[in-house]
Amino acid sequence: MSEKKAPSVFQGFKAFLTRGNVVDLAVAVVIGAAFSGIVNSVVKGIINPVVGALGTQSLDSYSSCIKGPCTGTGASATGVRILWGSVLGSTLNFLITAAVVYFLMVLPMSRFLARQEARRKAKEGTQEVTEVTELEVLKEIRDALVAQHGSVRTRS
Structure with missing residues (x-):
């Protein structure tokens, strides 16, 4: 009988880091930090001077x-x-x-x-309409063939 070996701490840590949500979170934090610089620049460079012109900065x-x-x-x-x-x-x-x-x-x-x-x-709606139209055409062809060859058994 082989015993299942518990994963090591390193393997567990590696699995944790390679999960998609951890990487997504890290990217979000980095982008958020960079984005906060842009927002702070807009507030300090544009909005605060306008507010300061109306009252006090x-x-x-x-x-x-x-x-x-x-x-x-x-x-x-x-x-x-x-x-x-x-x-x-x-x-x-x-x-x-x-x-x-x-x-x-x-x-x-x-x-x-x-x-x-x-x-x-x-x-997607256009593709569905095309598929329905093709199905209708095939049914019409089938019905025309049935009419030409007499009473052939069809499945509906």
């Missing part, structure tokens, strides 16, 4: 003092401050980044994929 200086006296900034600051400007700035940055990703990348790609799918379905 940095909301980090806005805060409220909940326990005074609140004086100074940085390490020399006294009192307890709520830095709501920083939270608001981060939230706006997230919303702007999400809008850039959606309107410049996701929406056009979705429309492109929908057009590709419609073309594929139209092409």
